[in-house]
Amino acid sequence: MQILDLLLCLILFPLIAALFLLVVRRDSWRSLIVQLSAVAIGIVSLMLLVLGFDKGTLLYTVGSEPVSQVMFFIEMILAVFIVCLGIKYRKSLSVVLILLQAGLLVWYETNMAGHISVGNNLFVDQFSIIMALIIGIIGTLICVYSVGYMETYHNRHKEIRDRRNIFFGLLFIFLAAMFGLVFSNNLLWVFFFWEITTICSFLLIGYSETEEATNNSFLALSMNLLGGVAFMVAIIYLAISDPSGNLMDLNYLLTTGKAVALVPAVLICFAGITKAALMPFSSWLVGAMVAPTPVSALLHSSTMVKAGVYIIVRFAPVLAGTTEGLIIALVGATTFAFASFMAISQSNAKKVLAYSTIANLGLIVACAGVGTYNLMWVAILLIIFHAIAKSLLFLCVGTVENRIGSRNIEDMGGLIVRMPKIAIMMFIGMAGMFLAPFGMVISKWAAIEAFITAPFGLIFIAILAFGGSATVFFWSKWMGKIISVMRDQTVIEDTVKKEKWAVLYILTGLVVVVCLIFPLISSVLIEPFVLNIYGQTARLAQANLTIMIMMLCLLMIMPFSMLFYGKGAQPPVPPYMGGRPMDDSMHFAGSMGVSRELVLSNYYLEKTFGEERLFMIGASLCWGLLLIAGIMLLGVIL
Amino acid sequence: MIPEPFVPVFYALVYILVAPLLGGLIAGIDRKVTARMQGRVGPPLLQPFYDVGKLFEKENAVVTATQNFYVLSYVVFMVVAGALFFSGGDMLLVIFAFTLSHIFLVLGAYASYSPYSHVGAERELLQIIAYEPMIILTAVGMYMVTKSFFVSTIMASAVPIILFLPGIFIGYLIVLTIKLRKSPFDLSTSHHAHQEIVKGVTTDFAGPNLGKIEIAHWYEYVFLLGVIWLFFAWNPFIAVAAILVAYFFEILIDNTISRVKWQLMLRSAWVIAGTLGLVNLGVLYYLRMVVP
Amino acid sequence: MTYLQKSPWIVHYNASSCNGCDIEILAALTPVFDVERFGIINTGNPKHADILLCTGSVNEQNKVPLKNVYDQMPEPKVVVAIGICAATGGIFRECYNVSGGIDKIIPVDVWVPGCAARPESIIDGVVTALGILEQKRLKMLQKGNSDSTKVGEA
Numbered sequence A: 001m002q003i004l005d006l007l008l009c010l011i012l013f014p015l016i017a018a019l020f021l022l023v024v025r026r027d028s029w030r031s032l033i034v035q036l037s038a039v040a041i042g043i044v045s046l047m048l049l050v051l052g053f054d055k056g057t058l059l060y061t062v063g064s065e066p067v068s069q070v071m072f073f074i075e076m077i078l079a080v081f082i083v084c085l086g087i088k089y090r091k092s093l094s095v096v097l098i099l100l101q102a103g104l105l106v107w108y109e110t111n112m113a114g115h116i117s118v119g120n121n122l123f124v125d126q127f128s129i130i131m132a133l134i135i136g137i138i139g140t141l142i143c144v145y146s147v148g149y150m151e152t153y154h155n156r157h158k159e160i161r162d163r164r165n166i167f168f169g170l171l172f173i174f175l176a177a178m179f180g181l182v183f184s185n186n187l188l189w190v191f192f193f194w195e196i197t198t199i200c201s202f203l204l205i206g207y208s209e210t211e212e213a214t215n216n217s218f219l220a221l222s223m224n225l226l227g228g229v230a231f232m233v234a235i236i237y238l239a240i241s242d243p244s245g246n247l248m249d250l251n252y253l254l255t256t257g258k259a260v261a262l263v264p265a266v267l268i269c270f271a272g273i274t275k276a277a278l279m280p281f282s283s284w285l286v287g288a289m290v291a292p293t294p295v296s297a298l299l300h301s302s303t304m305v306k307a308g309v310y311i312i313v314r315f316a317p318v319l320a321g322t323t324e325g326l327i328i329a330l331v332g333a334t335t336f337a338f339a340s341f342m343a344i345s346q347s348n349a350k351k352v353l354a355y356s357t358i359a360n361l362g363l364i365v366a367c368a369g370v371g372t373y374n375l376m377w378v379a380i381l382l383i384i385f386h387a388i389a390k391s392l393l394f395l396c397v398g399t400v401e402n403r404i405g406s407r408n409i410e411d412m413g414g415l416i417v418r419m420p421k422i423a424i425m426m427f428i429g430m431a432g433m434f435l436a437p438f439g440m441v442i443s444k445w446a447a448i449e450a451f452i453t454a455p456f457g458l459i460f461i462a463i464l465a466f467g468g469s470a471t472v473f474f475w476s477k478w479m480g481k482i483i484s485v486m487r488d489q490t491v492i493e494d495t496v497k498k499e500k501w502a503v504l505y506i507l508t509g510l511v512v513v514v515c516l517i518f519p520l521i522s523s524v525l526i527e528p529f530v531l532n533i534y535g536q537t538a539r540l541a542q543a544n545l546t547i548m549i550m551m552l553c554l555l556m557i558m559p560f561s562m563l564f565y566g567k568g569a570q571p572p573v574p575p576y577m578g579g580r581p582m583d584d585s586m587h588f589a590g591s592m593g594v595s596r597e598l599v600l601s602n603y604y605l606e607k608t609f610g611e612e613r614l615f616m617i618g619a620s621l622c623w624g625l626l627l628i629a630g631i632m633l634l635g636v637i638l
Numbered sequence B: 001m002i003p004e005p006f007v008p009v010f011y012a013l014v015y016i017l018v019a020p021l022l023g024g025l026i027a028g029i030d031r032k033v034t035a036r037m038q039g040r041v042g043p044p045l046l047q048p049f050y051d052v053g054k055l056f057e058k059e060n061a062v063v064t065a066t067q068n069f070y071v072l073s074y075v076v077f078m079v080v081a082g083a084l085f086f087s088g089g090d091m092l093l094v095i096f097a098f099t100l101s102h103i104f105l106v107l108g109a110y111a112s113y114s115p116y117s118h119v120g121a122e123r124e125l126l127q128i129i130a131y132e133p134m135i136i137l138t139a140v141g142m143y144m145v146t147k148s149f150f151v152s153t154i155m156a157s158a159v160p161i162i163l164f165l166p167g168i169f170i171g172y173l174i175v176l177t178i179k180l181r182k183s184p185f186d187l188s189t190s191h192h193a194h195q196e197i198v199k200g201v202t203t204d205f206a207g208p209n210l211g212k213i214e215i216a217h218w219y220e221y222v223f224l225l226g227v228i229w230l231f232f233a234w235n236p237f238i239a240v241a242a243i244l245v246a247y248f249f250e251i252l253i254d255n256t257i258s259r260v261k262w263q264l265m266l267r268s269a270w271v272i273a274g275t276l277g278l279v280n281l282g283v284l285y286y287l288r289m290v291v292p
Numbered sequence C: 001m002t003y004l005q006k007s008p009w010i011v012h013y014n015a016s017s018c019n020g021c022d023i024e025i026l027a028a029l030t031p032v033f034d035v036e037r038f039g040i041i042n043t044g045n046p047k048h049a050d051i052l053l054c055t056g057s058v059n060e061q062n063k064v065p066l067k068n069v070y071d072q073m074p075e076p077k078v079v080v081a082i083g084i085c086a087a088t089g090g091i092f093r094e095c096y097n098v099s100g101g102i103d104k105i106i107p108v109d110v111w112v113p114g115c116a117a118r119p120e121s122i123i124d125g126v127v128t129a130l131g132i133l134e135q136k137r138l139k140m141l142q143k144g145n146s147d148s149t150k151v152g153e154a
């Protein structure tokens, strides 16, 4: 089989599945279709890996003209659709932005598209393969999980209209768009898929049709459309610079056209910043948490936001060593620090996940913005590790929420007793996010080592050190909450469906396995890619790798010590309560003989790490930085 | 002689065997000196060993069996961190292993779901976030002087590191106060009887588990003082003297300054240590990178 | 001598003392008497302690906490009743809510007389307690051994 067939299959197959899902309304059929397509997509992405990992960059010509026409047509229809919705819900900002964007597109099509034809519309290299694996495995796993989740969701929320056919249709269209995005070499195609992800996410966020959901979905839409406008301006700039259209070829632009690429790179990175929800645009991602949890998992771990960082990482070689790149990196680093601080003050589990996501995306952008070869390597590592661990955490939180009816961390006390398996998975997922020797710490470590040799790296290291310690705080206290052992609790996780377990097991396994085999992933996929671009590459020292893997094994052996302690131990004693005895239902005699329940709550340090104040500071800093970048850009253009 | 590749393993083994003895001795000296400062005679020098010996003679009462696991992990990873350090490993890896081990202690305290342990655990976390940035900056500073994160290279360097990193050194001493659980930063638990939250993180550990925590402290002492050594690595005599002076200084602070609230701890650790460290690194960076 | 005798950690519980005996206990910690010389530490946490120093008499309010503090101490452990109040109820004996000495609630191993008990006799009491502590440890050890042999037989 040809690699091109695989690419087309990955883009088109989810579309076909989506069509079926749109019409099918029977639960059993839907579940079957989703599972079969997930398996199929997963296998095809793996085949792509097997066939394509050693081939370097491959370019493919696909019938350009008709496809572009169809794309233009679809975009116009979508624009009309958004305008109608915007008018219906009185969201003038979205309407203005979509009209602006559509206007630019029409102007481009009528005035310039004529002489422009891009030879190679599709391409694939190791980075695309990595992204395809993330989308094709993690993305589809999330879809499989959603089937069971949405059933429970609608049972719990009778007031929400059951539009599951549209929901699953959108999920698969989304996957198709993501595949299209990472395989497109024609910038106009990238833009098309970019817009599709924007609109799909808009519809998915607003799925529940409550007022809050609608508002937040329009917020997400406006911010992403703003990015879309910047993207379109970049395309027009490129078309003007070289009327023959060679620069529209992403691969050509990145390899040979670096001189003119800076302006469009910054514009496209701006689009990436909006999509990756960095400050000052972080509010859409936080707001998007109203959506059903699998949507959050899909948008914020493996796809949507990853599209944003994907494009920034692509342009990293252009940004390397420029002041503009440095500014973008600073936006990322500022976001990392402030989002990490803000996560401390949150008790809503999904918001903590949201802020942690924003923080990590910030870190990826910081790496890509500075853009030296070893930072590029770190950025890709971060993308991989973050996608896996974060999707696991989102799905665990979703499962817990469906069981206990709350997404508040304070309600998750004693989860290790109530839902032991889920709690252990969450534990592993969180460990994956902040503990050595798991993925994110490997990346953080590599980032410190890489920044130290980069220009102005000291600033980034300082931000990383302070922001990173905040990460330790908010994860550990959450971890502490779920592992605290409370008596008088019953197991409530046996009603969780089989396929959900399967998905959770696979993701948990991935968190651990990817840590174990990451040297392999690095040497097979990341290093050749970085080598190809920069002529040199980074890797961790062999001695350190051995130690990391030994630590990981040690960590996996440690729990077996429990078996040793289980034998012949006397029954546990109650905790010290200042002399007051506590019964098994956690009650003790308070003053005046009143019986009180023992309730322990975590620190949220609102005064120090309050959300609003920090957002104000962080967002103004980032606006300032973006403004400077904008002025510099104008200087270059004029 | 030991063949070349086994030298690190040898050093790690030496650390694993000798560190508890040395650490216990340091704790004993600490208590003796503290007592003298307070006008008392103080316990015998080997008192910490008697204490731990005693703890292992007691019953292992736990609130939940998982506590055993967390405490064991705490000790094991503390040993791993220290062994990595003394075998000349990567400073950053050492720091991450060090943090990992502390997280286990905190989780052990959380697991018991008891009010005092809980408050202790939260405060311990605050302490971790207060000191961690400074420790990372210390490693970065060492790198800027010696061009390596590996302890072996830093040790071998003939440069008097302290002359390049005075700010970092002071910052490190400040967070060392947190790490050694010395007043004014002994928020989560204290070696003295004057803790306001019973015994903080260690409240619900009894008998052998508490003994293990104590042993982990000894390993930790040796590691933390080892970092001071790095600043003076070019001359062992000065290094030993510096460690002695620094430790004496910590005891003096412990006995003269009262405990602060967490806000002040976090602020002083981040602001004072952070600025000192960053200014120091900034100057160094400027001299190294900008002025050729 | 075992480690237990070299490192007796105490927890001090004030049942309903007049604070006279308590001040004497604290006096024992001061430079003049300095009980840390003998490895004695006032832990303030029953889970860390080997010896419970109890002052004052038992009344309705402190019955439960006293028992609780005692129960929380890991074996082996001894109780030292300090002052006449702790022994019999002392001058509070006739009060409407006082039930008597602390042996009404928990087993007492050493009685230290005095009103208030002097620091010297308190230290003496603790030293006496050490001997009992050692006996208890040996008993615990034997019991543990016989337990494990039983397991082995089964």
Ligand code: SF4
Residues within 6 Å of the ligand: C016, C017, C018, C019, C020, C021, C022, C055, C056, C082, C083, C084, C085, C086, C090, C091, C114, C115, C116, C117
């Ligand atoms: S024995 Fe005397 S000094 Fe001691 S508590 Fe009783 S009344 Fe007070």
